[in-house]
Amino acid sequence: MAKRPTKEIILEKALKLFADKGYDGVTVRDIAAEVGIRQSSLYKHYISKQEIFDTLVDTMQSRFMDASATFQLPSGEIREIAQEYAKDSTDILKKISSEIFHFYLKDPYASQFRKMLSIEKYKSKEIDRIYREVYIDTAISNQAQIFEEMIKQGYMRKADPKIMALQFFAPIFLLLNRYDGIAEKEAEAIEILGKHIEQFDKIYREGEIK
Template sequence: MQKQNTKEKILLSALKLFSTKGYDGTSVRDLAREVGIRESSIYKHFKNKQAIFDSILTYMDSYYNEKMKTLDMPLGEFEKIAGDYSEGSIDFLYQISSALFLMRFKDEVEIQFRRMLTIEQFSNPKIKAIYQKYFISDILSYQTALFTEMIKQGRFVECDPKIMALQFYSPIYTLQNLYEGQFDKEEEVLSILKDHIRQFDSRYSKKGGGKR
């Protein structure tokens, strides 16, 4: 595992504190104590607390990109990605979906980031927009585009892909919140996820389409 530099330690420590105490409830002194450095050392890397918060958002973009590379998801042109899903069995769809789910269910940085945005969205409209982008709108947009292409390729029946995306993702979003922090329930939640995907596929799969 690559050793963290001081700046990254500050960011991850700030993320941890912001996710439990909130932005306003965390002082630079608290952060310095958490990192194990002097308060003045924080200012060698960041102008102020707001700069730390803003840098967390930038850091998480890179963090997500690196995580996605490790999940072995279909890559390339969107038509090809949809084709990979269309050609794969229902187990393939579950494999990809469960990998994404577990990243958000088990990854400590991911969990802290979600909690931080959840806390701050109620006092800051910009943070609310960021929360919705990361955990709702971007995902729904991607799935809508994916299902649109899969309908074109004959994998799914003709229907409204936006509604499909809502019906696919809403239970997954609910499970993430319902089982938040319950790591001992991993097997249970994955079983529910598999049943959801099977039922979704049986509802929308076109006869003669993707493998079952």
């Protein structure tokens, strides 16, 4: 078995420490000790604790993009994406939501990363911005655009697409927090998630899709 790169191990150990103790509660010496190397050796890979943190953020974004490639998300122009969502009724929303939910709940990196940001967002405006962007703003903004287009095409009844996106994502975010740390109950969470999507669809669906 090939030896794992030290840079990768440093990130893994630093993420765990940050998630357990918070960014300010961890020193470069702590990270080096966890990895099993000298502090001076760690500086050969990362010049500072801040660079390690910044790399963790970039790595998380890359990991999610890689995971998203397996979700089979509708692609193309917004008009085409809206048509795909409408054509498959609740099936595509259930599939995508459950896969994203599974990723954030059970992927060790994703789970610890969210825990780290949850701790640090109250201490740093920049980390709070990252937290909101990653878990709230981007998701709501993208979904609001899709709902707005579906309304224009007559697939969903007229309503405020931003409020619709909030109503769609709030229960998902709540479920993620409710089942965080009890991944063995994922099936129960996914079942509730599916019922939420079905009810949301019944409220906003406009007629039958041909």
